[in-house]
Amino acid sequence: xxxxxxxxxxxxxxxxxxxxxxxxxxxxxxxxxxxxxxxxxxxxxxxxxxxxxxxxxxxxxxxxxxxxxxxxxxxxxxxxxxxxxxxxxxxxxxxxxxxxxxxxxxxxxxxxxxxxxxxxxxxxxxxxxxxxxxxxxxxxxxxxxxxxxxxxxxxxxxxxxxxxxxxxxxxxxxxxxxxxxxxxxxxxxxxxxxxxxxxxxxxxxxxxxxxxxxxxxxxxxxxxxxxxxxxxxxxxxxxxxxxxxxxxxxxxxxxxxxxxxxxxxxxxxxxxxxxxxxxxxxxxxxxxxxxxxxxxxxxxxxxxxxxxxxxxxxxxxxxxxxxxxx
Amino acid sequence: xxxxxxxxxxxxxxxxxxxxxxxxxxxxxxxxxxxxxxxxxxxxxxxxxxxxxxxxxxxxxxxxxxxxxxxxxxxxxxxxxxxxxxxxxxxxxxxxxxxxxxxxxxxxxxxxxxxxxxxxxxxxxxxxxxxxxxxxxxxxxxxxxxxxxxxxxxxxxxxxxxxxxxxxxxxxxxxxxxxxxxxxxxxxxxxxxxxxxxxxxxxxxxxxxxxxxxxxxxxxxxxxxxxxxxxxxxxxxxxxxxxxxxxxxxxxxxxxxxxxxxxxxxxxxxxxxxxxxxxxxxxxxxxxxxxxxxxxxxxxxxxxxxxxxxxxxxxxxxxxxxxxxxxxxxxxxxxxxxxxxxxxxxxxxxxxxxxxxxxxxxxxxxxxxxxxxxxxxxxx
Numbered sequence: 001x002x003x004x005x006x007x008x009x010x011x012x013x014x015x016x017x018x019x020x021x022x023x024x025x026x027x028x029x030x031x032x033x034x035x036x037x038x039x040x041x042x043x044x045x046x047x048x049x050x051x052x053x054x055x056x057x058x059x060x061x062x063x064x065x066x067x068x069x070x071x072x073x074x075x076x077x078x079x080x081x082x083x084x085x086x087x088x089x090x091x092x093x094x095x096x097x098x099x100x101x102x103x104x105x106x107x108x109x110x111x112x113x114x115x116x117x118x119x120x121x122x123x124x125x126x127x128x129x130x131x132x133x134x135x136x137x138x139x140x141x142x143x144x145x146x147x148x149x150x151x152x153x154x155x156x157x158x159x160x161x162x163x164x165x166x167x168x169x170x171x172x173x174x175x176x177x178x179x180x181x182x183x184x185x186x187x188x189x190x191x192x193x194x195x196x197x198x199x200x201x202x203x204x205x206x207x208x209x210x211x212x213x214x215x216x217x218x219x220x221x222x223x224x225x226x227x228x229x230x231x232x233x234x235x236x237x238x239x240x241x242x243x244x245x246x247x248x249x250x251x252x253x254x255x256x257x258x259x260x261x262x263x264x265x266x267x268x269x270x271x272x273x274x275x276x277x278x279x280x281x282x283x284x285x286x287x288x289x290x291x292x293x294x295x296x297x298x299x300x301x302x303x304x305x306x307x308x309x310x311x312x313x314x315x316x317x318x319x320x321x322x323x324x325x326x
Numbered sequence: 327x328x329x330x331x332x333x334x335x336x337x338x339x340x341x342x343x344x345x346x347x348x349x350x351x352x353x354x355x356x357x358x359x360x361x362x363x364x365x366x367x368x369x370x371x372x373x374x375x376x377x378x379x380x381x382x383x384x385x386x387x388x389x390x391x392x393x394x395x396x397x398x399x400x401x402x403x404x405x406x407x408x409x410x411x412x413x414x415x416x417x418x419x420x421x422x423x424x425x426x427x428x429x430x431x432x433x434x435x436x437x438x439x440x441x442x443x444x445x446x447x448x449x450x451x452x453x454x455x456x457x458x459x460x461x462x463x464x465x466x467x468x469x470x471x472x473x474x475x476x477x478x479x480x481x482x483x484x485x486x487x488x489x490x491x492x493x494x495x496x497x498x499x500x501x502x503x504x505x506x507x508x509x510x511x512x513x514x515x516x517x518x519x520x521x522x523x524x525x526x527x528x529x530x531x532x533x534x535x536x537x538x539x540x541x542x543x544x545x546x547x548x549x550x551x552x553x554x555x556x557x558x559x560x561x562x563x564x565x566x567x568x569x570x571x572x573x574x575x576x577x578x579x580x581x582x583x584x585x586x587x588x589x590x591x592x593x594x595x596x597x598x599x600x601x602x603x604x605x606x607x608x609x610x611x612x613x614x615x616x617x618x619x620x621x622x623x624x625x626x627x628x629x630x631x632x633x634x635x636x637x638x639x640x641x642x643x644x645x646x647x648x649x650x651x652x653x654x655x656x657x658x659x660x661x662x663x664x665x666x667x668x669x670x671x672x673x674x675x676x677x678x679x680x681x682x683x684x685x686x687x688x689x690x691x692x693x694x695x696x697x698x699x700x701x702x703x704x705x706x
Contacts, residue, residue, distance in 0.1 A: 001328070001332070001396045002327060002328050002627060003624045003626065004628075005327055208701050212702075212704055219704075219706065220703075222697075223703065223704040223706050225694070228697035228703055229690070229693045232692075232697045235696055240618065240645060243617070243621045243623070247620045250327055250328075254329070256330075268613060269613060317609045320613065321608075324588050326609075
């Protein structure tokens, strides 16, 4: 039993955190809200250059041969920065699923995807694939995994509350992958959990900073116990969600038999954490947080979206009940 | 990161499980908050100690087996899963002992640790006073120096099992002119000291599990001073880290209770049918116990890396104490009309769980600590 990350994993996390701090400030997130693609100029390329985009592919395919335990910290960082790029769909789900499937589909797509020259999308079958229009191949995960090349596919777009998340219903010619749909779903749900933790952490940090400098009645509002206890409650939810998200990543990487149950534990707790963090952040900011100009809502809305994506808390709680035999 | 148990850890688990299966009393012991039950629990501590299971993480010379923190957590998982009795020695072993290891002289360590671990000397905490609960720094009990002795005058209260304990670890004011956090000292006081009287108080469950201590000229030798004279606050804060964090209430205790709750739901669903609302409450409690488990193993890795437990212990205190209430309240709801029956262990557990958000620093104090010392919010 060793819950520590290696120096390399921590260094990789710090490098990505630095990159996003510099290259993904709120103005950049906002640009993805307003533009045609929902994505940024150049950030995906920068992440590809660092090796992040294809890191989960085997080295033989040009990747770094890394697994979910390497990726989980980066997903937390992506959440913290509200990164509008397909780290979940492409890196956490698409690449390992294609590598698992092998065969002609992997031959056609994997190396390009690892290099960042082709983008993989993913969505729940019967649900939405985020960013399908800027993807080249979309994996629809249900009872089986259907891969649909975007060229020639029919896309029906819907707007998300988070404007950078372009939602698509995808139809078209498909190939059924020889890969485990349960595993692919858990990869997506586990990655969403890690991102929820990161979003929640940012919401908490931003609010702590705000209430320390906002004065009312001659004192920082953060000195009032009512505000403190709201924030302590949000911090508690995050503190206990984070290790379960990291544990879920390990379960996926290690092929643990309780994987699905423990991914659900993580996603349910992370969804609850980000829901509470968003609610608390807004309340503790007061009216300024309720404006479109102030940046807080970028994270709030990402949090709402991710909380519901890939199974909301109630869905995952039901899956836990089934796993417990009740 | 490797979140599987090593073969050595698995072997340790098997050994603990096997011993517990053969040794845990078939019938529950009487409540440790009664005179007879207290002695039954003391006997159980002797039995645990003699087999080397009382204090697995301690050095061998004090009766331990030098187990790692992970192994101790594994032991706790097995201990509570086996349905073994509550630990009457826990205030000594879990709260005082870490402080004795950190602040005690070698003579004090040799004098106190072994009998504490075996239950030969059972310890109770003497901190709270009638006018100083959450505001611990407001204590007034004085211990005036008289040569090699301290002479204690004052009153302590809410001492768990104080009417039966052999020793008390007390926080007292040794500098009569001091205020608040300064001038305090940490004194170890034998229960049979002349001028000390312990009077039992009935707790919520009606059992004499609380005591008030009245000090009227009780003389205690300076060799029973733990840490420096006037440094009691710093010594006491080391104890609170143990009390709030994983020492006193390891995840295994709540994992076992959550598993029993799942079992109770299954049993009742067989006869009464399923109830999705109550089922979700059971899942919630199970999730809480698992979250505490993984957060604890993550904390273990941080501690092994040299980080202090610090104020993060307050996260744990709030989590386990509120989880314990939720777990037992859920069980009582599942039991429906049988929930009120006093012969149910769930009602006993519920009444005990309700003390959790109060003792060891109320959860309101813990939330202040989280917001001020972990999040860094302004104190005023």
